[in-house]
Amino acid sequence: MKIDILSLFPAMFEGVFGESILKKAAEKGAVEYAVTDFRQFANNRHNSVDDYPYGGGAGMVLKPEPIFNAVNHLKKEAESAPRVILMCPQGERFNQKKAEELSKEEHLIFICGHYEGYDERIRDHLITDEISIGDFVLTGGELGAMVVTDSVVRLLPEVLGNDQSAVKDSYSSGLLEHPHYTRPANYEGMTVPDILLSGNHAKIDEWRMKESLRRTYTRRPDLLKEINLTDEQKRWIDEFKNTIE
Structure with missing residues (x-):
């Protein structure tokens, strides 16, 4: 399995992917992780990825261009059509059944947002899944992506020492x-x-x-x-x- 993470804070994933079962899974060749700062896909001189919302209101909204550019870049390099997952408190409540479903995929792309929210066109035209890990709000989608990744990777064949453990x-x-x-x-x-x-x-x-x-x-x-x-x-x-x- 290939797991791509789009985040403004890639360093957050170093400890999680470099320890315990997630590290062993990568060493066994069961999974490959890549974390990309999608700021590098911004098409402006300051590499800004957010802007004020149309109509006014508090907070900043993630712009569509950097996210679309980053996902399309990853898709060009993909060997199979990926599932593109938006981490968001408005999404489908994550559970074990969903983890088992995702564990059968070859390629997952997680989008981790920050600020007030996403431009709605990201939801409407880019993603395949929108996932929430609970009815609460986090600073960003990174922690949620870590949770989902952990629950999915441990279900991959031969990742756990005993195949019956996950069952x-x-x-x-x-x-x-x-x-x-x-x-x-x-x-x-x-x-x-x-x-x-x-x-x-x-x-x-x-x-x-x-x-x-x-x-x-x-x-x-x-x-x-x-x-x-x-x-x-x-x-x-x-x-x-x-x-x-």
Whole structure:
């Protein structure tokens, strides 16, 4: 996968792309990152990328020319048609399903804006996706692009040490992940559930599924609306209801 980032502050990405899983993914050849300062694509003597909004109002708006020029430049060098993603609080709420969708692409271009907003022609004629990481406003789109990149890259083949890790993550199955325990089995009187020490993998799998469902029901019951529950899972939920009530 090729990931291009268009940002006025490329240095922000150095630490993120140079550490942990994102760094290892690049070293394995699973992904290639490139961060471009789109100010260099401005067609004016001062390389300005923003201007006052027509009609008046507070703040500055990103001009269309630098963004269009930068994206078109990247497209000319692309081997396949890229997804062009605008990071914006008005966009589609990002989730695991979207991460899985984007992980199947060969080329992603992220546009990270600053100031008051974007010239609307960028939205109307250039992008393929508009993504928000939550209902709040950040100084710019850089942090959002980092979040989306991390969640996408870890889904690429052979990036994680265990291919099942991403499959079993919270939200990948539609449910929150079950509790985890490790050594020691007894820490200052706080013990690991006996079932996890039993060696009975069928029972352990059942326990994990039940606890995953319990955690989802108690913390994010809204997620259950998107899942086709089995009869057994429905019985478990009735059990949870009786316990909580």
